[in-house]
Amino acid sequence: MQGVPDVNPFVYSRPVAPEDVLDREPEIRQLLSLAAGGHFVRLYAPRRFGKTSLLRKTLAEAERSRELVPVLVDLYGVLSYADVTIRIERAYAQLGGPIRRTIESILRTSGLGLSLGAPGISVKLQLEPRTDPLPALHALLDLPQRVAERSGKRVLVALDEFQDIGKVQDFDKLLRSHIQHQGESASYIFSGSEPGMMRELFDVKGRPLYGQAEPLRLGRLPEADVAAYVEERFARTKRSAAPMLDALLATAQGHPQRAMLLAHRLWDELAPRQTANEDDWQTALARTRAQVAPEFDALWRGLEANEQRALRAIALFPEAPYGARALGAVDLKKSGAHYAVRSLREKGELEEEGGRAVFVDPLFELWLRDVQGGTPSGDDAPV
Ligand SMILES: Nc1ncnc2c1ncn2[C@@H]1O[C@H](COP(=O)(O)OP(=O)(O)O)[C@@H](O)[C@H]1O
């Protein structure tokens, strides 16, 4: 078509728009039905599996139903009550329409400096850093109840990157004290990517949120669905990936972001009306690997020596990483290996599949094999 700009149709560096979300329909239905019933859900998936994309689509549908008020709070990197307060205020500030006016008027009467407009609590906390954020935070956590009273609508609050509240002392306790009274007015989704931290928050007896939320896990994307999605987008932009699609799927292993990144790089190799060949694929793969190498280098440097050894054993001896040969090659004892694997699972670098520990990120495994497998390597050699 003329006049349509030739734009790469694969997004890999930010959440995808609701209309571009592949699959996840059952998860969306489940989230909405639990929300309608006033249940709390904890949504778990490794980083980049599409949690934020899923939350946005779910909330967009919730909003369309006109029965739920959707609020998406991004807790990434919060360190203090002030941070959390700012993030929640910011989340409500995204709302439009009549509900926005309702909320504005509730906040105005609180007299705490909260506002959905420009000079909200964020500005106040910045200008007067010694302001106690707690009264404002209490008011914000109470908001769903006030909104429900005034509008008759339930508020659906999604707390994204929820594991990061682990750094804010007792926030889970404070949150619990509010949400336990909100069965009629609010539903919550706690979304997180660190299995260890999420377990700590929800599975440890005595923790405020212990046993409070229905677990929902987001898995890899089925190859056939990724294939159809990729093909359709190449076709729409007058290209074809067909001959190299199997290679792409085998490399991505259903990892949502890795699949999109590889598709993005492959698309970049092609001019309009071109079909991908082996050379295009190899170039795309090499570019992808160069692009992600610094990230793996940093990740590698942050790991314990035994974690590095265990990863190397799994990458180089995937069939028998605990065998004498593998452990001997990486100089690791069996007990040390089990301990390291457990900690790598807590961090979300490994996951269990069919009784085996496998890499969450297929590109990390490739990087490790390459750099460690005897290929002479340059700057990106982990030392
Ligand atoms: N359902 C999906 N459909 C298409 N792409 C997806 C999907 N889920 C994840 N992705 C890919 O993964 C990337 C990261 O998605 P995001 O929602 O930010 O993940 P998370 O919040 O789990 O880190 C997106 O940019 C996109 O490339």
Ligand SMILES: [Mg+2]
């Ligand atoms: Mg996210």
